[in-house]
Amino acid sequence: xxxxxxxxxxxxxxxxxxxxxxxxxxxxxxxxxxxxxxxxxxxxxxxxxxxxxxxxxxxxxxxxxxxxxxxxxxxxxxxxxxxxxxxxxxxxxxxxxxxxxxxxxxxxxxxxxxxxxxxxxxxxxxxxxxxxxxxxxxxxxxxxxxxxxxxxxxxxxxxxxxxxxxxxxxxxxxxxxxxxxxxxxxxxxxxxxxxxxxxxxxxxxxxxxxxxxxxxxxxxxxxxxxxxxxxxxxxxxxxxxxxxxxxxxxxxxxxxxxxxxxxxxxxxxxxxxxxxxxxxxxxxxxxxxxxxxxxxxxxxxxxxxxxxxxxxxxxxxxxxxxxxxxxxxxxxxxxxxxxxxxxxxxxxxxxxxxxxxxxxxxxxxxxxxxxxxxxxxxxxxxxxxxxxxxxxxxxxxxxxxxxxxxxxxxxxxxxxxxxxxxxxxxxxxxxxxxxxxxxxxxxxxxxxxxxxxxxxxxxxxxxxxxxxxxxxxxxxxxxxxxxxxxxxxxxxxxxxxxxxxxxxxxxxxxxxxxxxxxxxxxxxxxxxxxxxxxxxxxxxxxxxxxxxxxxxxxxxxxxxxxxxxxxxxxxxxxxxxxxxxxxxxxxxxxxxxxxxxxxxxxxxxxxxxxxxxxxxxxxxxxxxxxxxxxxxxxxxx
Amino acid sequence: xxxxxxxxxxxxxxxxxxxxxxxxxxxxxxxxxxxxxxxxxxxxxxxxxxxxxxxxxxxxxxxxxxxxxxxxxxxxxxxxxxxxxxxxxxxxxxxxxxxxxxxxxxxxxxxxxxxxxxxxxxxxxxxxxxxxxxxxxxxxxxxxxxxxxxxxxxxxxxxxxxxxxxxxxxxxxxxxxxxxxxxxxxxxxxxxxxxxxxxxxxxxxxxxxxxxxxxxxxxxxxxxxxxxxxxxxxxxxxxxxxxxxxxxxxxxxx
Numbered sequence: 001x002x003x004x005x006x007x008x009x010x011x012x013x014x015x016x017x018x019x020x021x022x023x024x025x026x027x028x029x030x031x032x033x034x035x036x037x038x039x040x041x042x043x044x045x046x047x048x049x050x051x052x053x054x055x056x057x058x059x060x061x062x063x064x065x066x067x068x069x070x071x072x073x074x075x076x077x078x079x080x081x082x083x084x085x086x087x088x089x090x091x092x093x094x095x096x097x098x099x100x101x102x103x104x105x106x107x108x109x110x111x112x113x114x115x116x117x118x119x120x121x122x123x124x125x126x127x128x129x130x131x132x133x134x135x136x137x138x139x140x141x142x143x144x145x146x147x148x149x150x151x152x153x154x155x156x157x158x159x160x161x162x163x164x165x166x167x168x169x170x171x172x173x174x175x176x177x178x179x180x181x182x183x184x185x186x187x188x189x190x191x192x193x194x195x196x197x198x199x200x201x202x203x204x205x206x207x208x209x210x211x212x213x214x215x216x217x218x219x220x221x222x223x224x225x226x227x228x229x230x231x232x233x234x235x236x237x238x239x240x241x242x243x244x245x246x247x248x249x250x251x252x253x254x255x256x257x258x259x260x261x262x263x264x265x266x267x268x269x270x271x272x273x274x275x276x277x278x279x280x281x282x283x284x285x286x287x288x289x290x291x292x293x294x295x296x297x298x299x300x301x302x303x304x305x306x307x308x309x310x311x312x313x314x315x316x317x318x319x320x321x322x323x324x325x326x327x328x329x330x331x332x333x334x335x336x337x338x339x340x341x342x343x344x345x346x347x348x349x350x351x352x353x354x355x356x357x358x359x360x361x362x363x364x365x366x367x368x369x370x371x372x373x374x375x376x377x378x379x380x381x382x383x384x385x386x387x388x389x390x391x392x393x394x395x396x397x398x399x400x401x402x403x404x405x406x407x408x409x410x411x412x413x414x415x416x417x418x419x420x421x422x423x424x425x426x427x428x429x430x431x432x433x434x435x436x437x438x439x440x441x442x443x444x445x446x447x448x449x450x451x452x453x454x455x456x457x458x459x460x461x462x463x464x465x466x467x468x469x470x471x472x473x474x475x476x477x478x479x480x481x482x483x484x485x486x487x488x489x490x491x492x493x494x495x496x497x498x499x500x501x502x503x504x505x506x507x508x509x510x511x512x513x514x515x516x517x518x519x520x521x522x523x524x525x526x527x528x529x530x531x532x533x534x535x536x537x538x539x540x541x542x543x544x545x546x547x548x549x550x551x552x553x554x555x556x557x558x559x560x561x562x563x564x565x566x567x568x569x570x571x572x573x574x575x576x577x578x579x580x581x582x583x584x585x586x587x588x589x590x591x592x593x594x595x596x597x598x599x600x601x602x603x604x605x606x607x608x609x610x611x612x613x614x615x616x617x618x619x620x621x622x623x624x625x626x627x628x629x630x631x632x633x634x635x636x637x
Numbered sequence: 638x639x640x641x642x643x644x645x646x647x648x649x650x651x652x653x654x655x656x657x658x659x660x661x662x663x664x665x666x667x668x669x670x671x672x673x674x675x676x677x678x679x680x681x682x683x684x685x686x687x688x689x690x691x692x693x694x695x696x697x698x699x700x701x702x703x704x705x706x707x708x709x710x711x712x713x714x715x716x717x718x719x720x721x722x723x724x725x726x727x728x729x730x731x732x733x734x735x736x737x738x739x740x741x742x743x744x745x746x747x748x749x750x751x752x753x754x755x756x757x758x759x760x761x762x763x764x765x766x767x768x769x770x771x772x773x774x775x776x777x778x779x780x781x782x783x784x785x786x787x788x789x790x791x792x793x794x795x796x797x798x799x800x801x802x803x804x805x806x807x808x809x810x811x812x813x814x815x816x817x818x819x820x821x822x823x824x825x826x827x828x829x830x831x832x833x834x835x836x837x838x839x840x841x842x843x844x845x846x847x848x849x850x851x852x853x854x855x856x857x858x859x860x861x862x863x864x865x866x867x868x869x870x871x872x873x874x875x876x877x878x879x880x881x882x883x884x885x886x887x888x889x890x891x
Contacts, residue, residue, distance in 0.1 A: 051775040066696060067762050069802055070704040086782065122776075129778035131771045131831050133795040140785025158795060164703055165798060172770035179766040187759065210751055239698040273639070273671045276680055279700045380702060383719075383726040384673075449775045497686050499679070544691050548653065549752040551694055552686065 003256070003607055003622040006410040007111040012628050016115045019411070023458030031056035034460055037204055037219040039191050039246055041068035043163070043441060044424025045225030046170035047448030053177035055453055060217055061174070062189045062206055064241050064554075069171045072227055072239040073444060076163025077284035077377065078147060079155035080127075080441040082120035087144050087153040093117045096154065098629060100439060103149040103329050104404070104432020105581035105597060106631050107259075107605075109624060111411060112429050116439075119446040124156055126449055130169040134158050145373075147437035148285050149329040149636075155438045160284050160377045166441055170448070189215070190554060191246045193478035194222065194253045194420065201420035202468045205478040209554060212547040214482060216475040218468045221419045221456055224250060225448070228403040228425040230263065232562045232569065233514070234506020236400035237269060237282040243558040244565045247407050247426050255415040256607040256620065258408035258428035260565070261573035264435055264582050265515050266401030267333035270384055270394075271353040275503075280399040281384055283356070283377055285437040288326045290361035290370065291394075293317050293333070295354050299344030305355055305393050316340060324636035331434045331582045331595070332636060334398035338515050339593065341397070348395045357393035398515060402440060404431040404582065405572075408607040408622070412455035413447060416609075419463070421456060423447035428605065433581025486546045489556045494539030498556045501536045505559070505566055508532070513570050518586040522574045526567065533563040568608060568617060575619060578602040599631050639671040642734040646681065648693055649741040654749050660739075670730040674717065675700060675707060677729055694753040702726040702866060705801030708808070709754045710741040715805035715864040723803065723866040743808035747815075747851045758804050760850045761818065767846035768839040769822045771832050790828050797824040799867045806861035806869075812853030817861040819843050820877035821869045827880050837884035841891070844881055 008019040026034070034057050038049045041063040049061045063071060085091040097117040101108055128134065128142070134156050135143040144153040158165040177183040188209040195203040195216070203218040229244035230236035251257045268283045294313045301308065316336060318325045328336075337354050340346060347353050362370050367390055371378070378389045385395075406428040407415050413429070414421050424444040431439060512525035536559070544550040579588040579595035580602060588596045604621040611617055644665040651658030663685070668677050675697050682692035697707040702723040709724055711717035717727045732738065740754065748756040786794075798821070806817040823840055826832030832839075855874055862871045884890055 047775075054774045065698055065704070065706055066758055067802065069762075070698055070706050072699060072704070074704050075699045075701055084781070122778075125778040125781045126773070126775060128781040128784075129771065129773040129831055131794075131798075131826050131829050133791050133798050133825065133829065135795075136786055136788045136791045138788050140787050140791075141782050158798075161703065161799060164801075165795075168798065172765060173773075173775075175762065175766045176770045176772060178762075185762070187762075239704065240700060241698050274669055276669070276672060276676055278673070278676050278679055281701045379721070380726070383702070383722060383728065386728070386730055453775070493689075495687070497683050499683060541686060541689070543686055543689060549694060549755065552692060 003408070003620055004410065005109060005622060006412060007109065008411065012110065012114050015111050016118060020454050023454055024461035026457045026461045028056055032058065034058065035060065035219040036221050036223065036456065037217055038062070038223045038225060039204060040071065040225035040227060040426070041171070041174070042071035042073035042225060042227055042424060043167055043170055043444030044448045045071070045223070046167065046174050047445050048223055048225060048423055048452045049183055050170060050173035050177055051449050051453045052456070053180070053182035057182070059177070059183045060186065060219065061183055062186045062191060062204070064188065064190050064209065066187055068174060068185060068187065069168060071167065072242050073167045073441070074164045075239065076441055077160040077282065078286040079145065079157035079162045079438040080123065080166065081147070081154050081438040082124045082156060082442065083117055083154060084121055084124060086142060089152045091152040091154050095152065096120060099150050100430070100436060101432065101629055102634060103436040104434050105595065105634055106432065106599070106603070106626065107580050107624065108430055108432030110626060110628055115451070116430050116443060116446050119450045120442050122450055123442060123445045127166055127169050130173060132158060132165045132169045145286060145289055146327065148288060148327050148333070149436040157286070160286070160374060163441060166445065170445070191226070191249065192482040194250045195474050195478055196253050196417055197468055197472060197474050200418045200465070203470070203475060205475060205482060207482070210549050212545070212550065214479045216470040216479065218470050218472070218475070220460060220465050221421065223421045223423060223452065224407070224426050225423040226426045228406070229565060230400045230403055232505070232566050233400040233509045234502050235272065235277065235280050237266060237280050240279065243561065245558050245561045247422070248561045248565050250407060250415065250417065250420060252610050253417060254610070255417045255420060256408040256609050257405070257568060258605050258607045259405035259572065260569045260608070261513065261576065262404035262433050262582055263400060264330060264402040264404060265334045265398045267330055267337055267398050268356060268396045269399035269401070270381065271348055271350065271397040281380065282399070282401060283381060283394065283396060285330065287356060287358070287374060287377065290373070291326065291356045291358045292360060293326055293354055293356055295340045295345040295347060314345070321636045328636045329434055329436060334515055335584060337398055353395035353397045355393040356396045358389065359393065362390065402435055404428065404433060404435055408605065412458065413451055414455070414459065419459065421452060423452060433583055485557065486553065489540070489542045489553060489560070490546060492538065492540050492542070494541050496539050496541065498540060498542065498552060498559050501532065501540060502559045502562070504532055505529070505563060509566055509569070513573050516584045516586055517573055519574065522570050525570045526574070529563065529567045529570065536560065536563055571617065572606055572608065576602065576606065597633070639669055641667045641669050642729065642732060644668060644732060645737045647737065647739045648753070650693070650753055651750055653752060658750070668729050670728070672729045673700065673725055674711070674727040674729065675725050694755050696755050697725055700725040703801060705803040708743060708803045708805055710743070710808065712739050715743070715809045716866055721866055721868045723801070743804050745807045745813035747813060748804060748807065756804070758802070760852070761802050761804065763850060764815065764819060764843055764846050765822065768835070768842040771826060772835060784830050786829060794825050794828040797821045797828070797869065797873050800869050801867055803866065805864045805866060807852065809860040809864040810853065811858055811860070812856060814855045815847050815852040816855040816874045816877065817865065817869055817871065819847055820873035823877045823880055824873040827876065836880055837888035837890040840877065840880040840884045
């Protein structure tokens, strides 16, 4: 199958405008005849649902939590980028575009990224109008701060709770449409299958997590905004319920999966403390604005940090990257932390941590100013570690955070299944091989507020969509299959818990396909994962029944999918014969241990298609063509 | 420093809304004090699972204190003994070896128990649907800096907007009042110029909805403020009352 990204022609700056004009429109009176399904209520799903409902479409929204407001976008801390240039420091749409495409190590589509930068400014306007309480200067105008991978100040923020505030904005817009009767919300639902009829996405099958009942929902188009799959690694900064299942089911129905190995390991997380830890907590990258990262110069130096004199500290990021210093992009910061720890200079009880020290900033600006900027982060750190970061430097270590990979989509955000659109982290589209800080919120809201409302109209207006009812055999088939899986999971009655399997899978991925990768390790992972999967299906224990509230069953289904998906992740990593951004294969590095891209063979999006159970997935390459930027070696020195 | 402790848990078990429910006792052994409260429950659940029994159901998601999904009464206090902390952020270092810990769900008439510690908080969504928003369609917003907002007002609005909707305020209140939750939303929006046009309508309609859903009234117990993990101040209730009075007597809204 030929992958057509459907990027419109013409100059970069006018592509989107022209495309919007060329897209067919659905007249206001006809919009109410269409039913749209949205799965997921994070920034992308909530903003899409609200906007589509405002336009007049009928929207059904599904989420796994008890309320749409709890989606994991809520946990995003640092901020959202926009090219407003309020700081007057030389920012522009072009610069935001360039920083993003360069930050992604030139593995994203030019046209998509440019559109994102263009839309960024509208997002801020929209959120302010909704009542998002962004930080302000004393004169009452909006404040900005800087973030990794940029030399301008373009990040808007609401303390360390930007994701929460943006999500509550989108959620409240959604709630307004619920009361207007245009949105129906189905909370505590898990999508079990995508229903495809005559090659088009026409609905979903869900499980009611309270009663266990299977439910079918038909629609004219389906939008997946189900977030990322970082939890494949067991320990990550994702919420406990974040999973790959919805997009994995879509993959098995014919949607291509793009760049699954592009997993962002975030440099500033609270280090792991023990085996029974359930998740990792991020400390916003914004701390790198004022914090300095260091380790002791001498390996194995176990003195407490305050006893290590200035000249025995190595501020390795400032030393190695004088122009970006502590604000290098995430992939670079993460690998450097690992390198220091591997060299025996790591600190803390496990030796897998580095210091993030705000001492100098506190001395310079005073504790009050720092408290105002980062108060809630410091509080969170203290809750978890029992240490006071105003007095002693924080300890941090990289952790799985965000995935750039996801379902393949074209310029209209439509997958390879007609009528299936994918938004936010669940798609692969804008961040290439590495996402810059404060860009995820921007992309989620751009997709939901400003892109899908146009492109879905183009699809609906230009497509013949005969009525489909929920007793169509395709729905019944999907239900039957889902019931069969559930029955199997409950009947194994083995000796190992779901968590135990999940932990082991996470360990395999982190060891062999994590921050640095090599062919030998990845081949090993390819052997270990199917073995573990087989054990799972023979020896897992899932208590309870399928006819009530059963969290063990929920989790078992998700881990079963992770066990399949993990193999594709490794396959993808192994097939890319270069290093780029987050993907660091030791065989491809410069003499300074930086990622060595190979633009001759590496300028492509890897899109994988499913070939049935046991079949080997096929790789399709979408070539990436750069007409407006020069492919340079990323340098943050 | 991390160490391990042993605890006796008395956990409320209830199969469903119709079940009467009862306390069940569990021994939690060798619990590292570095674990969070929910991680401790995970461990207990692993053991229950391996015994082939039904593990304790509890809601949770982000485990970093922001999604508002978790929550239980721990020894009679919503979210447990540590101030300004959600249950997922409460760590075992705050418990003593040998302690008996009683764990119960939120108990409030409007929040039905679904199973064990899991309750239905959808009434909060219904309250927001009744007016907890600013009516602005996507695309119709003016340039963001056209309306300056004094930094101090923005800060106050942010203080109120920090509410995570966990329901601890309702669970702690002897009247099961949602005044802190509603007051926080009313304040957040009323403090901002963008929220003023609908302020009167919002105050009237959210209060009405709260009553209709069976939440009680405020009798100044201030229990809500004491347990709020985000330290939302009861001054927000005072502001809500002012907004309500202004709307009742000083506006044409009904």
